[in-house]
Amino acid sequence: MVVAPSSIIEPVDSNQIFDENELLRYLQAHVKDFPQPPAKLSVFKFGHGQSNPTFLLKVDLFGTTTRYVLRKKPPGILLQSAHAVEREYQVLAALGTKTNVPVPRVHCLCTDSNVIGTPFYVMEYVEGRIFLEPSLQSLNPKERLPIYQAMARALAAIHSADVDAIGLKKYGRRDNYCKRQVERWAAQYSASTGVGKPDVDPAMIRLMEWLRNNIPIEDSQIESGTGLVHGDFRIDNLVFHPVEARVIAVLDWELSTLGNQWSDVAYNCMPYNISDLRSAGSASYGFVNGIKPDGIPSQAEYLADYCAMSGRPWPGQSWTFYVGLSLFRMAAIMAGVYQRFLQGNAAGGGRASSGGAIAHTLAVTALEIIKSDMAMPSRSLKQKGTDEQHVSNRIGFSPSARVEEMKNKLVAFMEKYVYPNEEKFEELAVSDKRWTIHPLEEELKNLAKAEGLWNLWIPVDSAAKASKILYEDEASKPQGFVDRLTGAGLSNLEYGHLCEVMGRSLWAPQIFNCNAPDTGNMEVLLRYGSPEQQRVWLKPLLEGKIRSGFAMTEPQVASSDATNIACSITRHGKDYIINGRKWWTSGAMDPRCQLLIVMGKTDFKAPMHKQQSMILVDVMTPGVKILRPLTVFGYDDAPHGHAEVIFEDVRVPATNLLLGEGRGFEIAQGRLGPGRLHHCMRLVGVAERAIQMMVKRAVERKAFGKSLSEHGAFASEVAECRLDIEQARLTVLHAANQLDLYGNKIARGAIAMAKVAAPRTALRVLDSAIQVHGGGGVCSDFVLAHLWAAARTLRIADGPDEVHVGTIAKLEIAKSRL
Template identity: 60%
Template sequence: MDFDHSPKVSDLISRLRAFMSEAVYPNERVYFDQAAGSEDRWTSPPIMEALKAKAKAAGLWNLFLPDHGGGAGLSNLEYAPLCEIMGRSPIAAEVFNCSAPDTGNMEVLARYGTPEQKARWLEPLLAGEIRSGFAMTEPQVASSDARNITSRIIRDGDDYVINGRKWWTSGAGDRRCKILIFMGLTHPDAEPFRRQSMILVPLDTPGVELVRPLTVFGYDHAPHGHFEITFTDVRVPANNMLLGEGRGFEIAQGRLGPGRIHHCMRAIGLAERALESMVARARDRVAFGKPIAEQGMLREAVAQSRMEIEQARLLTLRAAHMMDTVGNKAARAEIAMIKVVAPRMAQAVLDRAIQIHGGGGVSGDFGLAEGWALARTLRLADGPDEVHIDQIARLELAKQTNLWAW
């Protein structure tokens, strides 16, 4: 692997860091103050639209998308350091139109959408004019195995009729959310990975009901949110089907590979900022007659955090490199490994930072508590740790090895 950045990526890194320092970090508090003071908590704070306009004008827009006219044309490896920088701020990804679940949904539409689907939904998503949601997980079943999904998509003439209950549909509460990608059962008797399909469901379709926002360790993440939604006799045109009936798993694999590694890239940026906060706090505070930074346990926490961040970054870059060179399927072990390693690492670093901040660490003053909640959630999002660990083990056990006599 070549660790040197191309001139194009080096320029983007420099410009992105400058934009973060000049526009994003100073406006984090403005964003949360505006959100807290809004009459409608599900409306995006005005500062967000202002920052998005600035980012678009600066050419720092849709950096995640490798192969579409509206993207930056970067490989996964090239995008990695940029995504890490965005992960340092809870508002940055959206500023640059690089936030989930929109990124995954845009990739799905760019890769599998018809010209009509792209014109209606992809173009406004690329422009940052609307937002979207992804409806897959269900409360009644263990959705870590998507074969358990029971929501139905049934053909009826020129339409499909959809029934089911979904939850953890992130982004559905945002007033700008206009479209959902829905995964459901079309062929119950087909082979296991040909039973599911994905279909586009406009959020304002009759029969779609937002039941409630779900909280994550007490955070509802408005205006984004994670919603439980019911679909009751929801009727959409047959041409809303993505790629074709029975191809939901095929789409999911194309969507989740890049999505998982984006989560890991952002988690590294989150951990870096937590480590910086840890160091600053240690230098600023005195306990038992000397700065915390001079005490052995603090130094161990700092060193351990630095080592873990660097290890996770190297594994992320390797996974990204393999995705670019041999494809997502061949890189599935590396994607699974980093999906386990990066959130666990970020959670551990944040936990140490919380401890060093004392009471302030569990408050809302430093962002560490919410960061920890995010890192912990990532150990479930896009497949829980246990699923990825099992896949890693199965791939390892399938290798041909020789028994060595020691």
């Protein structure tokens, strides 16, 4: 446990005394290296805490004192499923041996109530600091921020634990967590009130009903955002290093389970949302007088730290619910503590006696927060590293001054180098040497690097990480070195304006290293790759020295439902063996392609969305057979191409697996947000180029005695096209903005709308432009036919329209149920 303020060590209450001699005999028999007779045992109580009673054990033998900590169930009649010390022991044992989550080492679990009256477990005593209140009044302001950052890091470590790998796969249900939590704590509260018990609080009933009617949409199939939940993560349940700002032990796992981890984050943020409760007998939940002390980060800053450390965006509009749920849970717990106090069974002394008043205060506070929506962080909450000035200068979705400058530079580059050379690239792509790279492309890539127009897709929170991967040896950088390879650190919304410009040419994205599927693959490696995987594959991809392919779709199954995937990835000793057939593996035909990210099944018997894994495969590995390029309306997209690939007993090292077995869907969900929205951004650029070509052609060509632009039919058509483009652009930028603010899950409806609207608009405008060009529009003399073929493909390749429409409908219908 801890060396903490002496006030939290107290004599054992008379109603909690147990047989110390019986305990000593049990520990000497069951705890390894426990001091043997004639050792003497002294027992003290930790006054801090009001749930499972916790005791300090001092064992003296020949002048040497050894300390242990015992945690037991309270005596008396308990609420069902409450105070499960057995589960605490289970989670501590799993985390302590197989993760980097800081927890005390556990020594034994005793379920025999005959020993000391109730089940208990014993763990190590950890020396450190416990801060009993979130204001950190005992520290100077400069010391407070590192403590909060350490707390965020510990929470992120818990939420990153692979529960399947450490034996906690069945530690709890993962689906409908929020709904079950509301009902659980409603039941707990009901069991603590009523006839012969404290009266029911009307504020608690109102809060309970609001929560029931505002449960966030939770996808029980994908189980996204779920994992290990601590359940009571707050600063006074942490042990900090004696002198360093580092958590060395996370305590009190009584409420831990599997579920929606944002409930943990909201509970941890309670000090930002409630005042201290000194008048109700407690000061540990909120800041003193409701004022955040100097040095402690704002809620937005703290959430940004957590998001950066855990790799997840904050939940946006659902945040108020999570805050309300946390307050309701705390209130229900305090009502139970108060009931046990009246029965004479509660630990915690004075705080337990005020439990009823605390519960009421928490419920009223929650209702006020819900009414005012004041729990929401300001819109200034964003990914760390975003430049404050250009965000504040942005009006709506329009680009900031910095992005506008970059856009102008990009447009100038396109006009000077890309458009004039499209014909040369196209000539090579239809010749008998079409599977080779035009030397001009490499020249233009070097020019783009020199202009700082390279890897613009890298998100703001990943730019520093990408730079570190590219420049491992910082000392080797020359004086005055400027990094021109890791982008500008843009948000999705900012990148949208630049991606649209690149989308106006089929050849442009690869010149700026912003091409699919490489951007998605690089993002996967940035997020989920090991340091060695990043060194071997990500570094040359970021440099543009190699290319990659993404192998997921299969010809034998409907791949719009990825659970159908049949490719097997089987463990054999230190290797995996891959067998399967893939097609539409974009990039696999490119002579520079050296890496394939393959999605297959490592466990066909696991739950549906835990069967799939992703693995890295060198294309030169024996058994990888690239059969043929697939054509899109006659275009084979050389030298890039889309290939059909067979994997026959392809053996790769186990270290090539990404993230872990059964994590394929998790990776896919991370990849399919920003990466797939890039297609929508480019399609707006396609439509923009089409309308420009359409107008130019109409002005230049005459029919029936006047230019095409003077005909009424054309005026109507071009106006409709402009309306469609502006609507599609706003839809895509809105989706990008939602992605920046709330992440993939909250933004999924906006992203689905963009994926339907963008290709439809591009095809509609292209069709009009083709019509104005007449016979030239459907031949290869103009780029329109090729652009049309690419845009039509994305209504399938980027997920069928039907899937996206289904998502939109599902979310819309769900609104009516709230």
